Every structure is written in C-alpha cells, then in structure tokens.
Amino acid sequence: MPQALERAEGCWSWVVLLACLVAQGLTLGFPTCIGIFFTELQHEFQASNSETSWFPSIQTAMLHAGGPLCSILVGRFGCRVTMMLGGALASLGMVASSFCRTLSQLYLTAGFITGLGMCFSFQSSITAMGLYFTRWRVLANALASVGVSLGIMLWPLLSRYLLEDLGWRGTFLIFGGVLLHGCVCGAILRPGAILRPVVTSVAPKIREDLPPPSKRPTRGFLVACGQAIQRHLAFDILLHNAGYRVYTLGVVWMIMGFPLPHVFLVPYATWHGVDEHRAALLISIIGFSNIFLRPMAGLVAGRQDFASHRKYLFSLATLLNGLTNLVCTVSADFRVLVGYCLVYSVSMSGIGALLFQVLMDIVPMDRFPSALGLFTILESISILISPPLAGLLLDTTNNFSYVFYMSSFFLVSAALFMSGSFCALRKKERQSRQVQAEGAVTEAAPEGTLIVEDTDSSEKRLHTEIMYVTSV
Secondary structure (H helix, E strand, C coil): CCEECCCCCCHHHHHHHHHHHHHHHHHCCHHHHHHHHHHHHHHHCCCCHHHHHHHHHHHHHHHHHCHHHHHHHHHHHCHHHHHHHHHHHHHHHHHHHCCCCCHHHHHHHHHHHHHHHHHHHHHHHHHHHHHHCCCCHHHHHHHHCHHHHHHHHHHHHHHHHHHHHHHHHHHHHHHHHHHCHHHHHHHHCCHHHCCEECCCCCCCCCCCCCCCHHHCCCCCHHHHHHHHHHHHCCHHHHHHCHHHHHHHHHHHHHHCCCCHHHHHHHHHHHHCCCCHHHHHHHHHHHHHHHHHHHHHHHHHHCCHHHHHHHHHHHHHHHHHHHHHCCHHHHCCCHHHHHHHHHHHHHHHHHHHHHHHHHHHHHCCHHHHHHHHHHHHHHHHHHHHHHHHHHHHHHHHHCCCHHHHHHHHHHHHHHHHHHHHHHHHHHHHHHHHHHHHHHHHHHHHCCCCEEEEECCCCCCEEEEECCCCCCCC
C-alpha cells in the first residue's frame, strides 16, 4: 500500500527536534532523581534498602522493556498518538503514586505505569526523529540527546527544592503535572509526519484463483504469535550471529553495574555527612557535563573512520566507567566526588553515544528493529535485578563501598569479555577469509603448477612443476 511522509528536514522538523529534546529530558532524565527520595521513602514505609530499590528498578526496567509494545502502537496509531499516550500514562502514574500507602502500590503506579508511559514517549520520539530527518539525522540525534543531559541536571535540583517544601507526596503530584507536558510534545508531531496509508478510491482487484476472504481459513493463534515474536524479537539473530550474541550478553552483564551510581550516589554522600543540597548537586554535575560531552561523543561515533573500531571504543568506555566507580570506595569527600562525577561523565557519554550505534554495526538494518526489541527486553531484566541486589548487599554489609565494588566488577568484567570476544571473532573471521582466498588461488591455478609461499614475505607465488619421465 502506498505510504505518505511529510517532507523531511523542513522548517517544522526543527520544531519537532525541540519537542523530542524535551521528551527525552522528561523521560530518560527522570530516573536519575529517584535517589533524592531514597531515604525519605525508606523512612516513610519503614523499608529496607533492597525493598526501596525495587521502585527505581521497576521504573527504569519498564522504560526499556516496553519497546516491542511501543513499536506495535507506533505501527498501528503512529508516533503522535503513542507519544501523547505515553505522556498521559506517565502523568497518571505519578499523580496516583502521591496517594500510595504501601510500597507495593508505589511499584505499580510510579514504577510500572509511569515507566511504561515514559517508554512510549521516549521510543516514539526516537522513531519520529528518524522520519523527520535523513541528511542531518546524526546531528539531530546528537542535539536531541542534549535533552537527556538537561533532564539529568535539572530533575535532581527540582526534586531537592520541592522535597523540602512539599514532601515527597506533594513533589510526586507536581511531577505528574510536569510529565503531562509529554502530551504537548506529542501534539507537535503533525499527523502527516508519520507513515500512514494513503486512502484511495480504487477497489483492490481480487484474484480469481483465491477464495473470498470470508472463506479463507484463519491462521491459528499460535502461528500468529510466533510470527509476531519473530517480527519484534530476533531470537534467530541471537542464535546465528556471534557478534550480536557477544554484544548482547556483554551489555546485559554491564547493565548489572551501570545504573547503581545513579541510585546510590546521593544516599552514599549523605551517609558520609555531605549536605543534602550538595549531594543532589552531584547528579546535576553529571548532567551538566553531558550537555557538552554527549553531542561530541555522538558526532565522533557517527564518523565512518571509527566504524570498524566502535565496539572496541565501547568496551574502553565501559572499562573506564567501571574503574571510575572505585574512586567512591576510597573517599567520600565532596571535592573527590565532584572529580568522580566529571570523569564518570566522560565514560557515561561514550556509553550513551555508542550503545545503539554498535548494535547498528553488528546487525543488518532490515533486522535492526527486531534485534533492538530483544536487546532492550534482556537489558531491562538486568535493570530490574541490579538495584535490589545492590540494596540487599547494602542491608547485609551496611557499607556503601560494596555497592560501588559491585558496580565496578560487572562493568570491568563486561568490558574485558566484550573486547576479548570481539578480538577472537575478528581473528577467526580473518583466518576464514584467508582459507577462502587460498582455496580460490588453488582452484584458479592451472594443472601442473605448485603454490610456493615465500618465507621472506607473505606473498604466494606460482611455480611451474617440471616432470622428467625416464625409462627406468
């Protein structure tokens, strides 16, 4: 069926870019402020560190796990409706959470509902960017990612200010109103900006060799489910593509440690006597640094010169991120923590810029949506498990240093695993190409010719074999 798409990169495209920037700040930037409320929620519900950690983990996991469902909604209703639905769900979840009396209710409202709404808003904005921009797509994505950095910088400051005057319940109620602006961002997307069928007045021609639609046998439910799973979750690529398998396992393992500083840095600082305002400022420093670092990293990652080395750069950024977390185990002085945040921002921006770019390099673009769906599902499992596991470790040891040791272990081991595995796969691929080249040379050589390898060089030379026939 013919498709209609508004002219890409027109004047309105840059207005959509601004809307997507705000949407990413409202969604991806929001979970970083949950650490501000960690101690308040723990005292309010008389809960352990592990029980309180389930709230941010559920919210962040839903932010990633709802990708396949979001793609179905985008395909059915378009980016505009999906983004507006996401803003409404995120707002509804936060408003309802302000009336919660138990942690279980908080898991459902601010965790599940708000996280799912954020997923719809964020991932539909990414899709809309791809539809509005073609030539300047890399630049547009880099500029839109500034919204994440702005959110990381502003959400903690706003949270600390509102928490002192309104408490956590009043703050969550205000947050519900702020997140409702996601509907405004969605409304900016024009209906003609999304791929949608063009209505035609020509009736489709029915082939005479097929029975009428009413008489065709309906497909079984299991067959339809299997086709839907294959379309949105690329299990076949996971089984047959070694690079995708290595990268997915490495990232899933890495995510076990990556989100922990966002959740536990503020409680760690206040535990060691840092003022609450200065502790909240630490997360804002990370966000402010990423305003400049993330677009630069995105532009560098988009260069074709680094295409064959992106996976190694990603492993290097992961390794640096893990080693940086060891700083928190040495000192909790505010000046040391500021330096930690600045160095952490460098590796964080590299991971953020390369995470999906490396996936695009490994997987064919025609299978990228389904590969991304499975990738985010597996990633969300680690996000769901990681903070509660770290909270359980904190309850057992009563020492925040072990949380950062845990984060460093997962990040460093994942970096070593990915870099080593990619090097092994590259060596295996090179040997395979060499064997194929030798086979091609052997087949191309005429009969009665020997292939002799020069010991002083890697070149192979052809020598004619002379056979002497005697009477003996």
